[in-house]
Amino acid sequence: MSRITTTRRAAIAAAITLAALGPAAALAQAKLKVAGVYTVPFEQQWVSRLHKALKAAEARGEIEYKASENVANADYERVMREYATGGNQLIIGESFAVEAAARKVAKDFPKVAFLMGSSGKPQAPNFSVFDNYIQEPAYLTGMIAGGMTKTNRIGMVGGFPIPEVNRLMHAFMAGAKETNPKVEFTVTFINSWFDPPKAKEAAFAMVDKGADILYAERFGVSDAAKEKGKLAIGNVINTQDKYPDTVVASALWNMEPTIDLAIRNVKEGKFKAEDYGQYSMMKHKGSELAPLGTFEKKVPAELVAKVKAKEKDILAGKFTVKVDDSQPKSTAK
Template identity: 35%
Template sequence: MPKKLTLVLTAIFLMIMTACSAKSTDTSVATTPGSSPAATQATTATPQADKKLPRVAFVYIGVPGDGGWTYEHDQGRIMLEKELGIKATTVENIPEGPDAERVFEELAQKNEIVFGTSFGYMDAMVNVASKHPNVKFLHATGYKTSPNLGTYMGREYQSAYLVGMAAGKMTKNNHLGYVGAFPIPEVIYTINAFTLGAQSVNPDIDVSVVWSNTWFDPATEKQAAISLLDKGVDVLAAYQDSPASIQAAAERKVWGIGNDSDMNRFAPETYISNPKWNWGPYYVKTVKSIMDGTWKSEAYFGSMKDGITDIAPLGKNVPADVKVLVEKKKQDILAGTFEVFQGPLIDQDGKVRYEQGKKMTDEEILGTTWFVKGIKGVIPK
C-alpha cells in the first residue's frame, strides 16, 4: 500500500477514535459511579415527587377482609391512592388502648397525615397530636379536636331510618331485634333512627336491643344475635363489622340487616339492606386541602347528600312497593325536606324530649345517651 494512502487512513482512524472517546466522556458526566443513566434519572425524580405528595398512613381497628367497616375505609384509601398517586401506609388490627398510642407515635414520626378509623383511638390520637404539631391527624367518629386534629363522621342515621322503614314493612309480628356494638352515641342514635323509620310505617313496632361490646368478633356477635332470635324477632339488624348476625338470621329464615358495607352476598335470600359508607371522596378532599394549605381542623359530619353514607341496594326478595317507598323517602332526605330527628321525640320512659317541630342539633345528636319510645333494652353506664 502506498505510504501516502497509509498516512491518510491512519489519520481518519485517529479522528474516529477521538470522537468516540469524547462521546464516552460526556456520558460519564451524567452518571454516578456504578449506575446507569436510567438509574440516575429515577434517583433524581423520586425526591421531587416526594416533595409534592405527602406521606399518609391509616390505622385500622380490624382488617379489610371484615367485609364491613374496615373494608369500606380501605376502599376509601384505594380511591385516594388512585386519584392522587399516593401510596399510603396501612396498619391493621390495632386494638384500642396503649398499643394504639404506640402505633400512632411511630407513624407520626414518618408521615405528614395520619387517619385513625375507630372511636376508641380518640385519646391516643389527642396525646400524639399534641407532640407532633406539624402532622395532621384525622379521627373517625370521635369528638375531641385540636389545631392539628380533626374528626370526621357521616349521618348514618339517615340511612338507618330508611332501612328501618323497610324493616317495618317486612315484619309479620312487629318484633324487631338489634345487636348493638358498644353503648356510645353513634350506635345509640343509629338504633333510634332505625326504630323511628320502622315506626313511621308501622306504629306497633318494638325493637329489642342487646349489646355485644365488640366491633368485630363473629362468634360473640352470633351468640348475641341468637339471643334475640330465641325471643322471636322476625327482623334482625346489627351494628358490628361482621356479617355474623345476618348469617344467624338466615339460618332461622329471618330477615337480616347488615352494617357498613353491602352485605347482601352473606345472606341473599333473607337480606333486606343496610347503611353503607363511602369514605373515598372525604379522604381525597381532605388530603388535597392539606396539600394546598387550606385545611383547618373541624368536626366533619357529612350526609347522604355528600355521598359519605348511603343505603345498600335492597335485597332481591324485598317487594317492589317497599323499594319505591324507601326511595321516595331517600329523595326527601337528599332534598333536605325531611329531618330524622325532629319532634315529637319521646324516650322509652315516656318523657317528651323534643316537642313537635323542634329539631335536634348536631351536638345533641352526637351526644345522644337515650333510647326512643318502643325500644326494649338498657344503655349501660
Template identity: 60%
Template sequence: MTTWTRGGPGLTRRRMLMGTGGVAALAAFGGLPTRLRAQAPVRVAGIYTVPVEQQWVSRIHLAAEAAKAAGQIEYSFTENTANTDYPRVMREYAESGAQLIVGEIFGVEQEAREVVLDYPDTAFLLGSSFPPDPAYPNLGVFDNYIQDASYLSGIIAGAMSETGTIGMVGGFPIPEVNRLMHAFMAGVRESKPEAAFQVSFIGSWFDPPKAKETAFAMIEGGADLLYAERFGVSDAAQERGVLAIGNVIDTQADYPDTVVASALWHFEPTLQAALAKVASGSFAAEDYGIYSFMKEGGCSLAPLGTFEGKVPQAALDLVATREAAIRDGSFTVEINDTEPTSS
C-alpha cells in the same frame, strides 16, 4: 408496623370487601381533585384497632386503596392495633414521614391527642366521639353519620317484618352506633308504628361468635328481622330463616336470601376533603362528619338485588319520597346519640 408498600394475600372476606372497584370507587365521587393531580402523592398511614375487613374500618381502607390506585396517595396501614399500642404506632408513622394519619381513637381519645400535639406538621384525621378542638389544630375528627341511609333501611325493615319484633345487635353504645340504631328504629316505625325492639350490645367491635349467639337469643324471643350492626348477626339470621338489614357495607352477596337492604357508608368524600386541605396547607381542627351525610354522597341505600320485587311497593314509594327530601334538605333525619333501649 407495616411498610409503605404493604401487600399480602388477605382473607376471603377481605378480598370480597377490598379487592374490587378501587379506581371506580374514586371515580364515583368525582375522581382526583384538580389541585392534587399535579402534586406528589400524599403519604397516608392508617391505624386500625380491628382487622380491615371489619365493617367500619373497611370503608376507610377501601377509600384509601382507591386513592392509592388512582396515584393520589402512598398508603400504609397497621391493623389489630391494641389501644395501649395506638399512641406508639401514631408516633412511629409520624416519625416515618406520614403526612396524613387516619384511624379511630374511640378507646384512646386523650392519649391520641397528646401525640397530635407532638407532631404539629402532621395532619391527623381520626374517628372520634368528641368535637374538634382548636387546642389540637392539626386534628380533624369524623364519624359515620349515615343516619339518613339507616332511616331508609328501617322503612324497608318495618315493611318486611311480619311479627313486628326486631332484634338489634350492636358493638358498644357509643354515639356512632346509637345514632344509627335510633334512625333505623324511626324508619321502622314509619312502616310499622307498633314495632317492638330488642336491643343488645356485645362489648366488642369484632366478635362474630358473640354477636351470633346474641342474635339467636333474639330470634328465640320472637324477632323475625335483625339489624346487623356487627358481623355474626346475619349468620344467625340465615341459619334460622329470618331476615336481616345490613350496616355500613353490603353483604347481600354472602346472604342472598337473608339481607334485604343495607345502609352503606362511603368514606371517599371525607378522605377527599381532607386530602384537598392537606395539599393546600389548610388542614385544621374541623368536623368531617358532615361528609358522611347523604346529600354529601357519604351514604346510600344498597340496591335491593335479590329482594327486588319482594319489598312492598308502598314502602319503596316512601323510601323514594324521603330520600328525595333528604337530598334537597326538606327532610332531616334526627341525630340521637343517646343509648337505645329495648321496648
C-alpha cells in the same frame, strides 16, 4: 452544544415553574404519604370503609398508603408516633378508645395532619375529626324493616352503646315506626367491635323471642338470620352478595368524600382542625341506601314507593333524620 430534546426541555421548564410556585405546589405534585392506624381488622365494617377509600386514592396514584390493623389500645400511641416520625403527612384512624393518647401525639407533631374518628371536637391546629353520620339511610332501612316484619318484632345487636352506634339504631327504629307503629325492638350490645360468635348468639336469642328481622350492626348477626331463615338489615357495608336470601337492605357509608377532601386539603396546604362529619351525609354522597338487589321484587312496591319518597325529601332538605346519641332501649316485653 449538545442538543436538548423536546421532552427534556419540557421537564426543565416544569421544574423551573414548580420551583417558582414554591413548596405548596411541590407538595401538591408529590404523592402524599398517608398512614392508617386501626384497632380492628381491615375487614371490620367501620374500618373497611376507611381502608377502601384510601386504597382507591392509592390506586389513582395520589398517595403512598401504609396501614396497621389490630393495633392494641396500649400500642396505639407508639404506632401513631412511628408513622408521624416516619414522614407521613396525614394519619387516619379511629381514636375512640385512645382519645387522649391520639390527641397528645397530634400536639407533638403540629405539622402532621390527623383525621380521626372521634366523638370529640377538633383540636387546633392539626387534629380533625369525622364520624359515621349515616342516620339518613339507616332511617330508610328501618322503614323497609317495619314494612317487612310479620311478627312486629325486630332484634338489634350492636357493639358498644356509643354515639356512633346509638344514633344509627335510633334512626332505624324511627324509620320502622313510621311504616309500622306496632313494631317492637329487642336491643343488645355485645361489648365488642369484632366478636361474630357472640353477636350470633345474641341474635339467636332474639329469634327465639319472636324476632323475624335482625339489625346487623355487627358481623355474626346475618349468619344467625340465615341459619334461622329470618331476614337481616345491613349497616355500613353491603353484604347481600354473601347473604342473597337474608340481607334485605343496607345503609352504606362511603368514606371517599371525607378522605378525598382531607387529601386535597393537605396537598394544598389548607388542612386545619375541623369536623368532617357532615361529609358522611347523603347530600355529600357520604352515605346511601344500598340497592335492594335480590330483594327488588320481594319488597312490596307500595313500601318501595314510600322509601323513595322519603329519600327524595331527605336529599331536598324537606325531612331531617333526628340525631339521637343516647343509648337505645328494648321496647319488647
